Amino acid sequence: MDTGAYAAFYPPAVLSQFFPSPPIRTDIGLPVPDLVRLYLGDGKLTLRQQTMPDVTSLTLNSNNIPLAETTKPYVANAPQPFASFEGGWPLFKNFPFGYVANNVKWFAAEGIPLTPFDDVGRENPFSLMRVQAKSKSNNAILASVDTVVPVSGDINCKGCHLPAPYGNGLGTKRLSNPLIPSDDPMYGHTINWVSEEWAADVNTLRAHDLMHGTSLYSGYDHNTGAATHPVVCQSCHYTPALDLAQAGPQQAGGLTQTMHQSMSRVMHNGHGNLKDKASGLPLFPTMPAPNSSLRANSGPNPINAFTQATLGASCYQCHPGERSQCLRGAMFSEAGAVCQDCHGQMKQIGDDFSRNLPTGSFILASDYFKNPATPRVPWAHEPTCGSCHTGDAVSNMASSAGAIPASDHIRLLQAYLSSDPKATPILPTNMRFAEPRVSSGPAAGSPQLFRLSVDTHGGVFCEGCHGATHAEWPVHNAAANDNVEAVQLQGHAGKIVECGVCHTGTLGATLSGPHGMHPVGNDGNSARWADGHGDFAEGSGGVAACKSCHGAKGEGTPLAKVAVDRPNLPCEGGSSCRGERITLTAGTLVSCGLCHRNPVH
Numbered sequence: 001m002d003t004g005a006y007a008a009f010y011p012p013a014v015l016s017q018f019f020p021s022p023p024i025r026t027d028i029g030l031p032v033p034d035l036v037r038l039y040l041g042d043g044k045l046t047l048r049q050q051t052m053p054d055v056t057s058l059t060l061n062s063n064n065i066p067l068a069e070t071t072k073p074y075v076a077n078a079p080q081p082f083a084s085f086e087g088g089w090p091l092f093k094n095f096p097f098g099y100v101a102n103n104v105k106w107f108a109a110e111g112i113p114l115t116p117f118d119d120v121g122r123e124n125p126f127s128l129m130r131v132q133a134k135s136k137s138n139n140a141i142l143a144s145v146d147t148v149v150p151v152s153g154d155i156n157c158k159g160c161h162l163p164a165p166y167g168n169g170l171g172t173k174r175l176s177n178p179l180i181p182s183d184d185p186m187y188g189h190t191i192n193w194v195s196e197e198w199a200a201d202v203n204t205l206r207a208h209d210l211m212h213g214t215s216l217y218s219g220y221d222h223n224t225g226a227a228t229h230p231v232v233c234q235s236c237h238y239t240p241a242l243d244l245a246q247a248g249p250q251q252a253g254g255l256t257q258t259m260h261q262s263m264s265r266v267m268h269n270g271h272g273n274l275k276d277k278a279s280g281l282p283l284f285p286t287m288p289a290p291n292s293s294l295r296a297n298s299g300p301n302p303i304n305a306f307t308q309a310t311l312g313a314s315c316y317q318c319h320p321g322e323r324s325q326c327l328r329g330a331m332f333s334e335a336g337a338v339c340q341d342c343h344g345q346m347k348q349i350g351d352d353f354s355r356n357l358p359t360g361s362f363i364l365a366s367d368y369f370k371n372p373a374t375p376r377v378p379w380a381h382e383p384t385c386g387s388c389h390t391g392d393a394v395s396n397m398a399s400s401a402g403a404i405p406a407s408d409h410i411r412l413l414q415a416y417l418s419s420d421p422k423a424t425p426i427l428p429t430n431m432r433f434a435e436p437r438v439s440s441g442p443a444a445g446s447p448q449l450f451r452l453s454v455d456t457h458g459g460v461f462c463e464g465c466h467g468a469t470h471a472e473w474p475v476h477n478a479a480a481n482d483n484v485e486a487v488q489l490q491g492h493a494g495k496i497v498e499c500g501v502c503h504t505g506t507l508g509a510t511l512s513g514p515h516g517m518h519p520v521g522n523d524g525n526s527a528r529w530a531d532g533h534g535d536f537a538e539g540s541g542g543v544a545a546c547k548s549c550h551g552a553k554g555e556g557t558p559l560a561k562v563a564v565d566r567p568n569l570p571c572e573g574g575s576s577c578r579g580e581r582i583t584l585t586a587g588t589l590v591s592c593g594l595c596h597r598n599p600v601h
Contacts, residue, residue, distance in 0.1 A: 005230035006030060008254030009242060011045075017065050018049065027052035027071055029111035031064075032083075033245045039090040040100065045245065048083045050112045055080065074119055079132065082107040089452065092246050096366040097380055099438040101452035103459055114151040116324075123191070125152035125324040126481045147485045148471065153197075154321030160283075161200040161207070170283070171203065174210045178203045185225040198225055205231060237263040238354070240379040249362060258362075262354040264378035267318065269350025284314045287340035290413035291404050295336070302336030314346065315339040326470055330495075333476030335388075335411070342383040342415045344423025351422060353377045366442035369427055376422070384447045385462070386434025387415035387425040392548040393557045395430045408558050432515050432548070435462065457514040458502070465496040465514060497563050499525050509536040511545055522566065530569045530595070543600050546592065554592030554600030562588040571595040 007015045010031070018031050031047035038045055048064050054076045059068040085107050092098035116125045126148045133143040160171035163178050172178035179202045181187055184195035205217040218228040234242045238249040238257035249257035260266075274283040287310050288294045297304035312322060319339070320326045331337040343349055353363045353375050365374045368381050388411055390397035398405035402417030403426070416423040427447065428434050435453040438446045450469055453462045467473040467482065474493035475482040483493040490498040499507055500523040507519040509532040518533065519525035537543050549559035566584045571577030574595040584590065592598040 005232045005235075008232075008235050009244065012253055014047070018047070025066060025069060027054055027073070027113055028058075028066065028069065029113040032111040034084065035090055035246065036084070036086050036088070038245065039093045040088060048110075050083055050109050051080050052113055053077045053080055080109075082109045084108045090246070091449070091452065092240070092248075092377075092380060094246075095248065096364050096442045097368060097377055097446070098246075099441055099443045099446070099448070101448055101454075102439075103454055104452065104461075105459065106461075112149060114149060116151050116153050121191075123323065125154065125320060125326075126150050128481050128484060145485055145488055148468070148482050150326070150468075150471075152320035152324045152326065153194075154324040154326075155197065155319075156317045156321060157200040157204060158193075158196045159317055161203045162196060166196055167200070171207060174207055175203060178206075185220075185222055234263050236260045237266050239263040240377065259358055260354075261357045262352055262378060265350045265352050265354050267350070268346045269355075271318075272346030272350055284317065284346055285310050286345055287311070287314065287338060289404060289418065290336065290341050297336075302334065303332065303338070307336075307338060311338050328475050328477070328480070328482065329467060329470055329472035330474060330476075331472055332470075333474075335406075335413070337388075337413070341413060342387070342425075344416065348421070348423040349376075349378075351375055366446070369424060369446050372420075372422065372424075380449075381425075382449055383415040383425040384427075384435045385450060385466075386428045386431070386447065388412040389433035390426060390428035391430030392432050393551045393559055394547050397426065397428060397430075410557060410559065455514050457512070460502075460514065467495070492564050494563050497521075498523070509533055516545070516548065520563075522564070526566045527568050527570075534596070537599065543592075547600060550590060550592055550600070552600075554598045556589035556591030556594070558589065560590040562586055562590060569595070573597070 009015075015031070019025050029050045031049050034041075034046045034048060037043075046064065049066070051058060051069075054071050054073045055069060056072055056076050056078050057068070057070040058066060061067055085105075087105055088100050088102045089104045089106075090098070090100050093100055112129075114127065116123055116127075118124050118127070127150075128146045129149045130144060130146050132141050134141055157171075158167045160167055160169075161178075162180065163169040163172050166180060169178075179199040181192065181195040181199050183202075184190075184198045186198075187195045202217065202220070208214055209217055216231050220227050232242075234257075235254060236256050237260050239262060240246075249255075251258040261269075271284055272282065275281060276283050287307075295304060295307045297307075311327075315327075315338075316322055327339060331342075355375060356363060363375055364377075365371065368374045368376055390403075390412060391410070393410055396410055397403055398409045398412065400417070402419040403412050404414040404418060405411070406413050412426070415425050417426065425447075431437075435447045435450055436456075438444050438448060450462055454460065455462060455465075463469075467475075467486070471482045473483065473486045473495045477483075478493065486493050486496060489501045490496055497517075498521040499513065499519050500521045506524045506528045509518070509529060511518055513519060518529050520529070537546060543554075546554065549557065551557045551560075562584050564586045568581050569584060571580055571582045572595060573579055574593050574597070575591075576582060576594050582595070584594075588594075592600050
């Protein structure tokens with residue numbers, strides 16, 4: 001593993017201790033700081049690594065530095081332990097916008113070395129890994145689930161940084177002799193698009209040198225194609241994504257981040273300002289608002305051809321991508337949301353905390369969500385679920401000025417107000433579907449990131465029921481690896497709604513579930529609720545609580561949508577029955593008059 005380009009991101013001479021040469025370390029990840037110990041413990045910086053399942057033995061010294069390693073590639077599939085268990089997790093705690101996510105109580109395996117290719121060379125950005133909980137006493141397997149660990153090399157720099165016919169050549173006009181894929185010494189011995197991106201990378205470095213007076217390009221080995229001096233863009237252009245120790249922009253040890261704008265700004269703002277000389281239009285097109293007629297689609301797929309093409313010509317030029325389709329979850333395939341609907345347009349994303357550089361300073365403040373003058377910090381300030389899911393059927397922000405509501409007038413189609421030039425994520429007042437707010441410190445009142453958010457129902461992670469960011473269940477491809485976890489847990493794709501996944505037996509008439517939900521499940525929970533909810537509504541519960549999901553008039557809303565067929569439910573006499581047991585089919589919007597007289601109307 002060539003770690004030279006990443007050495008600057010660690011204290012001097014540290015990375016070389018983990019990757020001495022010789023011996024060569026394989027299938028072991030970059031060392032990751034123990035942030036809990038660093039920021040919530042004794043303040044000492046310690047590092048740890050994760051290994052792939054072909055590592056059959058690993059000997060460490062007292063500083064977690066490998067002394068010996070045994071691997072059996074293509075043969076072994078040995079379970080690997082999670083490196084740590086963390087009760088709380090700091091997110092840039094020492095900065096004004098930072099906080100501690102309390103009660104995460106997770107096992108962490110950070111920095112697993114992955115590639116988007118399987119053992120026979122097929123591209124697979126959504127690999128499955130089996131996670132097992134084992135007994136401490138006898139090592140017996142207590143629980144097991146298969147989950148996606150995504151990784152992708154799907155980037156399309158070649159679109160502009162290769163000459164025709166490989167790209168449009170717009171990024172090579174300054175070069176006298178731009179490289180093409182066949183210049184790669186490994187051409188024909190690797191996948192074609194790898195050679196294409198190799199040539200595009202070389203052309204990009206050469207163009208950067210010409211435009212900015214740098215000396216980044218240093219040539220390459222004509223036998224392997226490896227760079228003489230590998231370049232990591234983030235050495236100059238800071239990104240929180242590679243700031244593993246959460247230390248902020250640095251100016252030492254090969255890093256010159258305090259002198260330059262962030263990686264997010266130079267990419268989003270820099271490319272967002274480019275225009276086609278012939279038409280005068282942005283080279284990377286602007287996505288129309290979700291209520292634009294250009295994005296309308298009368299068919300079952302909410303993403304029409306125009307929207308898909310615009311996405312491919314903008315975000316998918318750099319983010320994975322045309323092949324990976326990383327935006328693949330329910331927000332995309334069912335709600336029709338695309339990147340810009342949540343994050344804003346390219347120049348809005350690029351208008352970040354480094355906008356005053358190189359002549360000024362970074363802008364760090366705690367009030368991003370409330371102060372129009374405070375810019376975003378990439379990876380720390382992100383849209384939230386509550387920005388579109390601003391409440392329930394009787395209390396939401398669908399009628400707010402500048403909001404773009406969905407047809408149900410419950411959800412929003414855009415996570416920020418149309419009148420907001422910086423596309424600040426909306427903060428709802430109704431917290432039913434919102435991430436928890438930071439409770440203390442300078443950032444108090446700001447929403448936590450979705451991936452760090454825990455529900456009040458038993459401390460379950462939001463991701464535990466809904467799936468990962470950009471891959472919310474169900475993923476539109478029924479055979480997708482992302483859906484495997486939900487199917488294993490509850491027997492069908494989609495967000496986790498079956499109470500039996502975590503609970504045994506029936507739970508009675510209660511609204512104590514996630515988001516104030518009543519018990520659901522074909523294990524008797526749906527039937528028992530249907531049998532007993534009348535007494536609940538007529539008693540202390542009252543029908544007011546029903547309105548939140550079933551509608552102000554009990555008419556049925558998407559919040560009361562049946563996930564899978566629910567058999568053997570009582571029906572006293574409503575629009576669908578006359579005193580019998582019935583099956584409510586998947587997709588039904590349950591109204592209060594469906595099985596009995598509507599007490600809400």
